[in-house]
Amino acid sequence: MELDWGTGSYEETGVQLLPVSEVVVELAKPLAGRKVLDVGCGTGNAALLAAAEGAEVTAVDPAARLLEVAGERAAQRGLQVEFLSGDAGGLPVGDGTADVVLSVFAVIFAPEPEKAIAELARVTAEDGRIILTAWPPGGPLTEIAVTAGKFMAQVFGQPDGDQATFGWHDPDALRAAFAPHGFEVEVERRELVVNHRSPEAFVEQSSSHPMAVAGANALAQRPDGAELAQELEARLLAVARAANEDANAFRVTNPYAVVTARRA
Ligand SMILES: C[S@@+](CC[C@H](N)C(=O)[O-])C[C@H]1O[C@@H](n2cnc3c(N)ncnc32)[C@H](O)[C@@H]1O
Numbered sequence: 001m002e003l004d005w006g007t008g009s010y011e012e013t014g015v016q017l018l019p020v021s022e023v024v025v026e027l028a029k030p031l032a033g034r035k036v037l038d039v040g041c042g043t044g045n046a047a048l049l050a051a052a053e054g055a056e057v058t059a060v061d062p063a064a065r066l067l068e069v070a071g072e073r074a075a076q077r078g079l080q081v082e083f084l085s086g087d088a089g090g091l092p093v094g095d096g097t098a099d100v101v102l103s104v105f106a107v108i109f110a111p112e113p114e115k116a117i118a119e120l121a122r123v124t125a126e127d128g129r130i131i132l133t134a135w136p137p138g139g140p141l142t143e144i145a146v147t148a149g150k151f152m153a154q155v156f157g158q159p160d161g162d163q164a165t166f167g168w169h170d171p172d173a174l175r176a177a178f179a180p181h182g183f184e185v186e187v188e189r190r191e192l193v194v195n196h197r198s199p200e201a202f203v204e205q206s207s208s209h210p211m212a213v214a215g216a217n218a219l220a221q222r223p224d225g226a227e228l229a230q231e232l233e234a235r236l237l238a239v240a241r242a243a244n245e246d247a248n249a250f251r252v253t254n255p256y257a258v259v260t261a262r263r264a
Contacts, residue, residue, distance in 0.1 A: 002111065005042065006065030008213030012205055014043040016194050020256060021045035021104050023190060024131050027258065028100045031055040037098035037123060039088050039132075040106020044070030044081065050102065051079040058093060060086040061106075088116040096125045103132040105256075113166035114177060120261070121181035130183070130261040134168035140243035140252035141194065144206065147239050151232050152215050155222075169257035184264040187257050196250040199240035203233060 024046055032054035038047040041059035043066055051057045051074065059081050061067050067083045074081045086092040088110040101124050110116035120130050135142045153159065167173035171187045178185050196202040206212055219225040245251045
């Protein structure tokens with residue numbers, strides 16, 4: 001079953017990821033009067049920044065609760081954004097309607113990447129651009145997510161899925177996937193720094209992330225769920241402590257890929 005990102009609390013993670021939307025919107029400028037589509041808008045980070053630049057913004061997400069939060073944030077700032085319920089695999093907008101398509105750590109979760117890429121290409125205007133971000137393997141945040149994913153797979157006797165994942169950060173995989181749609185791709189590496197009070201506080205915050213809440217609910221169905229949850233927390237704390245760059249608090253530096261696709 002697909003994760004509902006409205007589960008638990010994505011909000012604090014959204015604040016930590018905001019600098020990435022700032023980078024993406026900066027790269028997308030000038031935006032005044034241009035049509036922007038934010039795919040997987042979450043709490044509206046990129047959509048709101050683009051609207052503040054004078055873009056005509058449509059923002060799509062499958063998570064109803066996050067669309068509500070994003071809508072409230074837009075209203076508080078007096079920004080006009082059209083929020084639509086939808087999925088990257090079937091975007092609720094017409095062909096060639098977006099001058100700029102943005103997707104900050106969102107389309108990467110589409111269960112059928114080829115279908116999502118076809119949709120991104122379909123909705124992009126003839127001279128438009130797609131800018132998306134993805135996590136490469138190996139960064140501390142990715143390590144934490146992978147550790148949790150492997151633990152859950154082990155507990156529930158499932159394959160951990162490492163091999164099957166599409167390389168949204170990988171220039172070769174992206175070029176091969178976008179080429180049939182007539183798009184060329186550039187990939188740039190950037191870094192996101194995430195700070196917190198301590199590794200413990202960061203792991204505590206992470207426990208309310210939608211993925212963690214879904215995992216905790218699954219573990220709670222088992223008779224040994226409490227011990228398993230403790231074991232998982234200990235493993236995540238070990239990864240967070242090992243990655244920590246600040247002896248007096250918590251800081252991790254995460255590489256990410258900024259992918260720009262346009263018609264060749
Ligand atoms: C890590 S959050 C990023 C949210 C936002 N872009 C940001 O930068 O804060 C991932 C988002 O992708 C959305 N998402 C998950 N699967 C999706 C799909 N198949 N199509 C579109 N969005 C999806 C989630 O609902 C969630 O809002």
